[in-house]
Amino acid sequence: MEPFIKSDQYNFIRKQTETILSSYNTVNDTAVLNAVCSISQEKVLNLFPNITDNQKQLLMPILDIKNPGNAEEYLSAIKPYVIPFKDISEATIKKLFPKMKKLKVPKLELDYLETTYIHWHDKGSNKNFMIVPLHTKQIGVIGTFTPANKKGICTICNKIEEVGMFISEKKGSVPGTFVKKGNYICKDPMKCNKNLTSLDKLHEFVTLLN
Numbered sequence: 001m002e003p004f005i006k007s008d009q010y011n012f013i014r015k016q017t018e019t020i021l022s023s024y025n026t027v028n029d030t031a032v033l034n035a036v037c038s039i040s041q042e043k044v045l046n047l048f049p050n051i052t053d054n055q056k057q058l059l060m061p062i063l064d065i066k067n068p069g070n071a072e073e074y075l076s077a078i079k080p081y082v083i084p085f086k087d088i089s090e091a092t093i094k095k096l097f098p099k100m101k102k103l104k105v106p107k108l109e110l111d112y113l114e115t116t117y118i119h120w121h122d123k124g125s126n127k128n129f130m131i132v133p134l135h136t137k138q139i140g141v142i143g144t145f146t147p148a149n150k151k152g153i154c155t156i157c158n159k160i161e162e163v164g165m166f167i168s169e170k171k172g173s174v175p176g177t178f179v180k181k182g183n184y185i186c187k188d189p190m191k192c193n194k195n196l197t198s199l200d201k202l203h204e205f206v207t208l209l210n
Contacts, residue, residue, distance in 0.1 A: 001054050003083045007116045009047050010082045012197040016040040016062060017071040024066055037063050055081075084112035088131065088138070096131060096140030103129075116196050117156075119189035121145065128166065132206045141209050143168035147187055155183040156202045157195035162187040168209040181209055 005013070023036040041063045045051060051059075058078060065071050090105045097103055106120055118131040130141040147164040154161055167182030183205065186192035196202065 001058070001081065003081045004048070004055055005078065005082045006199075007082060007085070007114055007193065008196040008199055010079065010113075011194060012047060013044050013059075013062070013078065014075060015197055016044055017065055017074060020062070020065050021068060021071055037065070079113060082113045085110065085115035085118075086133070086138070087112070088118075092138075093131065093140075096138060097129065097142060100125065100127075100142070114190075114193055116193050116199070117189070117202060119185075119192075130166075130206075132202060134203060134206055139206055139210065141168060141206060143182060143209070145185075145187075148184065152184050154186045154192060154195070155205050156185050157192045157197075158201055159186075159192075159195040161191055161195070183208070 017040075020037055020040055023033055027033055027036070041060060044059050044062055045056065048055060048059075058081065061074055061077075065074055093105050094100075094103055102124070104122060104124055106122075108118060108120070110118070117133070119128065121128050126144070128143050128145040130143070132139050132141065143166050145164050145166050147162075150162070151160050152163040153159070154163055163184040164187050165182055166185045167180050169178050169180050171178060185205070186195070
């Protein structure tokens, strides 16, 4: 069976296992526990409108989770079916940022199974770069990032983390003018990637900047 689970969907499934485990730690009513498990299973299956029988068989055992060991086994069983972030060459990255003639592409040490988007800081230009899959292609975004030195809600993953202001600058409609757009996002892109359970906010953010 080919990989069919996107990274954000895997994160969503992991969150559902956490919901189930939390219920087993706090609820004694068997009927309520069964309902929680059934709802979590339904939410997971609904992630895949065109699910096949084999895919369904792989995901359905979330209903059997009762302890951390069960959850770990379940997540380990489905992780090989996560679609990895598309391997991207230095040449391809440079094509995404054609105006940055002297862009130095860092060595990206990523867990491609837990990566939805890439974000790094370039000391030479003092710019931040993001590569985001949008529909059928990858989008490059350039901006600046200023740490807020406090926790806040990330615009991308919608979780409370250490954040900073990411701002992108574009030429305005009037010659010689510029328009700045941005919002608060996670300071740590690895945490942000692991927090992502939907691509909606990420796509909204990239659309805003572009």
